[in-house]
Amino acid sequence: MGLNPAYAGAYGAAPPFSQIPYMGGAKAAVPEAPAPPNSILFVQNLPHQSTPMMLQMLFCQYPGFKEVRMVEAKPGIAFIEYGDEMQSTVAMQALQGFKITAENPMLITYAKK
DNA sequence: AGCACA
Secondary structure (H helix, E strand, C coil), X not given: CCCCHHHCCCCCXXXXXXXXXXXXXXXXXXXCCCCCCCCEEEEECCCCCCCXXXXXXXXXXXXXXEEEEECCCCCCCEEXXXXXXXXXXXXXXXXXXXXXXXXXXXXXXXXXX
């Protein structure tokens, strides 16, 4: 009565759920809408030495610019506020991936909360 | 990777 591998799948030896590729990792619908539009932009991948001044120089060129807020607690991210979401969208598209330095292309999304 | 102001 040795262990016959043939019984392994038939009884208790099923693989953990985490290894079963059920849906191949399907998520919610529409990957084209990563974040809901917002008049405030969330900017990340900034060099840690960047200042609100630098961001203002860049973003104030686009219509509707209101203000820039940096998050001191988490270096490398910042918020850019615009008058409305149409204007913030234009600015986001325009400056998306803008290289502040060679290693720091800006990653811009709509702000979360 | 991160999400702050009012």
